Amino acid sequence: MIFTLTMNPCLDRYIYIDKLILDDTIRAKKVKDYPAGKGIDVSRVIKELDGISIAIAILGGETGDRIERMLDKEGVIYSSIRVENETRMNIILESDKGQYRISMPGARIRKKKLNVVFEMLDALVRVGDIVVISGSLPKGIKPETYFEIIKLLNNKKSFVYFDSDGEKLKSGIKAGPDVIKPNKYEFSRLIEKEVDESNLKTLVKDGREIIKRYGLKEILLTLGSKGSLLITNEEAFFSSPLNVPVNSAVGAGDSFLAAYVLKRSENKSVLEAFKWANAAGNAAVMTPGTELCRKNDVLDLLGKINVKRIS
Ligand SMILES: Nc1ncnc2c1ncn2[C@@H]1O[C@H](COP(=O)(O)OP(=O)(O)OP(=O)(O)O)[C@@H](O)[C@H]1O
Ligand SMILES: [Mg+2]
Secondary structure: OEEEEEOOOEEEEEEEOOOOOOOOOOOOOEEEEEEEOHHHHHHHHHHHOOOOEEEEEEEEHHHHHHHHHHHHHHOOEEEEEEEOOOOEEEEEEEEOOEEEEEEOOOOEOOHHHHHHHHHHHHHHOOOOOEEEEEOOOOEOOOOOHHHHHHHHHHHOOOEEEEEOOHHHHHHHHHHOOOEEOOEHHHHHHHHOOOOOOOOHHHHHHHHHHHHHHHOOOEEEEEOHHHOEEEEEOOOEEEEOOOOOOOOOOOOHHHHHHHHHHHHHHOOOOHHHHHHHHHHHHHHHHHOOOOOOOOHHHHHHHHOOOOEEEOO
């Protein structure tokens, strides 16, 4: 089974208006909500691509209820750790001038609830299962938490994908996940130097040092509109993006990771899974807002993806 873990989910509320005017009533033309949070995104894309996963998420209050209902509607299986505090919401005002993003403060999580996360993972995950750990941590939870979670999962002999940033990534990687999926900025903070995306050889060299140091199997390094790299100890591939209409790049990395995880779980080679990942990442930018990739777009793009071996 594939599990995803979202410790800090949120609801993205897009409010479409003409103009933001001070001291006047602004009538919204349309309001659209999307369940968000990186692990939840991964589970939704796996479902879109006809796979099955279980999304483990910390959810609270009415926003938590709404996310559950949205997942129910999409047929995404989930197991929530319910907390009293409301799950956070992002308000995105889409106006004639562009986007205003307002991020609400997230709720603090108690230590007792954090223990439930460990208990749930311990109860559900079996040898050989796949766990995708994505995103940030709620207030009150220390960055070393991912280190402890990955240690637990390694003891259970599951296969761990890890997609996080900053101190959380630096700490969690020490527990030895199997695969990481940093973007350019996350990778740069991890290796503590500037990343030059045109110098693929150096990126592969830096990636292999990280692989060796932490005992990883693969690194999926996404470079936004510049493409992506798959780095293993023995092989490295690069893919440049297709010329697709760009609508919104939000969630491209999650779509990319989801397709890769799903195809690897179906025993496809790293190269084949990498092609799917790029098709899903490219397809995700074609959709508006926080919408993820659509299956038909992924299938359309799949045959057109070009991959170059670099070593
Ligand atoms: N402008 C773009 N045009 C075409 N493809 C893109 C573009 N931006 C992203 N992609 C595709 O999506 C992949 C992932 O993008 P990116 O590196 O931005 O991920 P990310 O920063 O982790 O995204 P997020 O965390 O918001 O989901 C890229 O490797 C590429 O395949
Ligand atoms: Mg990302």
